Amino acid sequence: RLSASTRRVPLPPGPPADPVIGHLRLIPSAGQDIFFYELSKIYGDVVHLKVMGRTLIVLNSVQAAVDLLNKRSYNYSDRPSLPIFNLFGLGDTLAIANYGHEFRLQRSIVQRFLSKEKCERDYHPVQTREAQVLAEALIVRPEDRLDLLLRFATAIIIDIGYGHQVTSTDDPFFKMAQDSSHVLATSGPPGSTPVDLFPILQYLPSWIPGTYYATFARRASSKFTTLREYPFLRVMEQLANGTAKPSFLASQLDVLSEDPQENAASIKRIQAAAAILYVAGGETTSSSLSFFFLAMVLFPECQKKAQEEIDSVVGTDRLPEFRDRDSLPYVECLLQETLRWNHATPSGVPHKTLEDDIYKGMLIPKGSTVIANTRSMTLDETVYKNPFDFEPSRFLPAPAGRGEPHPIGPFGFGRRICPGRHLATDSIWIAIATILATISISRAIGPDGKEVIPDAVPIAGGLTSHPKPFPCRLESRTSASLKILRQAVENAKVLMSYRAVDSLDEIYISSSEWSQALEKLEQATHDVIAGASLEGVSWDVKLI
Numbered sequence: 001r002l003s004a005s006t007r008r009v010p011l012p013p014g015p016p017a018d019p020v021i022g023h024l025r026l027i028p029s030a031g032q033d034i035f036f037y038e039l040s041k042i043y044g045d046v047v048h049l050k051v052m053g054r055t056l057i058v059l060n061s062v063q064a065a066v067d068l069l070n071k072r073s074y075n076y077s078d079r080p081s082l083p084i085f086n087l088f089g090l091g092d093t094l095a096i097a098n099y100g101h102e103f104r105l106q107r108s109i110v111q112r113f114l115s116k117e118k119c120e121r122d123y124h125p126v127q128t129r130e131a132q133v134l135a136e137a138l139i140v141r142p143e144d145r146l147d148l149l150l151r152f153a154t155a156i157i158i159d160i161g162y163g164h165q166v167t168s169t170d171d172p173f174f175k176m177a178q179d180s181s182h183v184l185a186t187s188g189p190p191g192s193t194p195v196d197l198f199p200i201l202q203y204l205p206s207w208i209p210g211t212y213y214a215t216f217a218r219r220a221s222s223k224f225t226t227l228r229e230y231p232f233l234r235v236m237e238q239l240a241n242g243t244a245k246p247s248f249l250a251s252q253l254d255v256l257s258e259d260p261q262e263n264a265a266s267i268k269r270i271q272a273a274a275a276i277l278y279v280a281g282g283e284t285t286s287s288s289l290s291f292f293f294l295a296m297v298l299f300p301e302c303q304k305k306a307q308e309e310i311d312s313v314v315g316t317d318r319l320p321e322f323r324d325r326d327s328l329p330y331v332e333c334l335l336q337e338t339l340r341w342n343h344a345t346p347s348g349v350p351h352k353t354l355e356d357d358i359y360k361g362m363l364i365p366k367g368s369t370v371i372a373n374t375r376s377m378t379l380d381e382t383v384y385k386n387p388f389d390f391e392p393s394r395f396l397p398a399p400a401g402r403g404e405p406h407p408i409g410p411f412g413f414g415r416r417i418c419p420g421r422h423l424a425t426d427s428i429w430i431a432i433a434t435i436l437a438t439i440s441i442s443r444a445i446g447p448d449g450k451e452v453i454p455d456a457v458p459i460a461g462g463l464t465s466h467p468k469p470f471p472c473r474l475e476s477r478t479s480a481s482l483k484i485l486r487q488a489v490e491n492a493k494v495l496m497s498y499r500a501v502d503s504l505d506e507i508y509i510s511s512s513e514w515s516q517a518l519e520k521l522e523q524a525t526h527d528v529i530a531g532a533s534l535e536g537v538s539w540d541v542k543l544i
């Protein structure tokens with residue numbers, strides 16, 4: 001506990017405030033990340049704002065975020081109350097839950113499921129397949145780009161999370177993803193809508209000014225109830241009739257205890273954890289890919305350079321695979337630059353302090369809302385030269401580049417750091433590599449016959465940020481690349497699955513890999529009789 005004299009330690013600097021309402025009038029309802037970035041130029045890397053008696057501490061440098069959120073994570077891992085998310089019915093989910101016992105239990109199951117090792121071992125085939133399906137669909141239906149990107153991101157989560165393979169944009173799982181994604185992108189800045197700032201507003205009738213987001217959240221809550229219940233009931237049913245595929249839900253539900261009382265709490269936790277995978281992973285990943293398209297349209301020379309690298313390493317008679325990743329340094333830089341240049345969650349998700357703290361002679365009071373404003377970190381001119389430019393080679397060592405550091409912060413900090421970061425970066429990498437190998441992205445031509453140059457300034461009207469809608473042209477790079485892509489997608493449809501005798505593990509193997517896979521399988525289990533046919537659209541490996 002701090003002594004009375006320590007209590008006299010000054011708060012971090014900040015702009016002059018109005019009486020009572022504090023900085024309320026200053027904080028914009030959209031584009032807060034840029035507002036905080038502008039403040040950092042005047043007041044430095046730790047800024048203090050006050051809104052209706054609530055303390056907001058904005059961290060604008062990697063150093064401050066690491067010092068506090070990572071090194072003092074015991075004090076900085078709580079979440080402020082987010083009434084909008086509570087009204088959505090997401091208050092008990094990992095991303096929103098207060099720091100404590102329930103949080104730790106949910107975090108540990110999600111973290112285990114999304115560990116780097118598990119991502120590399122189990123999810124790459126699904127990600128590769130979905131990247132190929134995405135690239136082919138983009139060539140055929142370029143006008144559906146946004147839907148296809150969301151479909152890509154969510155199809156991976158739906159497959160590994162719920163054991164369901166999305167085959168079209170009419171799929172009910174995809175529709176649920178679309179609904180929740182739209183809600184999140186328009187739900188107002190997390191922690192700073194009028195309802196967050198004046199929680200009383202949530203109890204007032206909808207005609208009272210300032211209640212908009214509460215009414216919006218109440219109406220949208222049914223979308224999240226469906227998201228929580230529908231996949232759960234389906235997997236329960238599949239487990240009961242023995243048809244459940246391996247997935248996060250199946251693995252968690254399969255080991256429930258016999259005790260119904262203990263089960264009720266576990267089921268609630270599993271439902272919450274499964275729902276948040278969907279909510280947190282879909283829109284964020286697809287919006288990052290939207291920024292990749294924006295960058296390719298605005299900076300065509302980067303696309304050309306990446307395609308030259310892919311052609312020289314992968315060649316033109318096959319598609320990129322994860323094993324190529326280490327040999328494609330420029331594509332890696334392009335992924336990192338996409339995350340740095342314009343990211344999906346530019347102000348992160350707010351943390352909250354549990355106790356008073358002193359940092360570099362400034363008081364950070366107990367109960368402060370702490371915002372790690374990634375935007376200020378990735379635009380820091382002392383770290384990144386020309387930070388508004390999209391320049392992947394900035395990360396390469398000299399003389400090719402300037403050896404600038406990969407961005408730290410797009411996935412948050414400390415004990416709340418995004419547990420889906422490995423899955424997300426892998427998904428974005430394989431999507432970028434597959435798209436660049438097969439598609440040429442160029443500027444659309446407007447009615448005046450001139451190239452349409454999109455606006456680089458994003459829309460940040462909710463938890464996630466995304467580019468303003470813009471047209472672009474997508475064409476297959478060569479007829480050969482289209483043929484290879486079509487073949488790969490066709491192969492991916494011919495999925496082979498096997499169930500090992502004593503585990504629920506299942507793998508999907510594209511037909512090009514089948515003989516190698518059967519060899520491995522036979523080596524591993526001598527009592528397997530394998531039967532396969534290339535002519536049919538599917539085949540089985542039978543276990544006896």
Ligand code: HEM
Nearest residue numbers: 094095280281284285345348349411412413416418420424
């Ligand atoms: C490019 C894609 C993604 C971005 C930019 C992103 C970003 C973030 C950020 C900034 C946070 C808050 C971290 C903090 O509080 O310090 C977060 C939390 C979280 N993310 Fe992600 N994320 C992405 C993809 C994913 C994916 C694919 C999943 C899962 C399938 C996921 C699951 C979560 C969860 C469950 C949390 C809450 C963690 C907690 O509160 O303890 N995210 N993410």
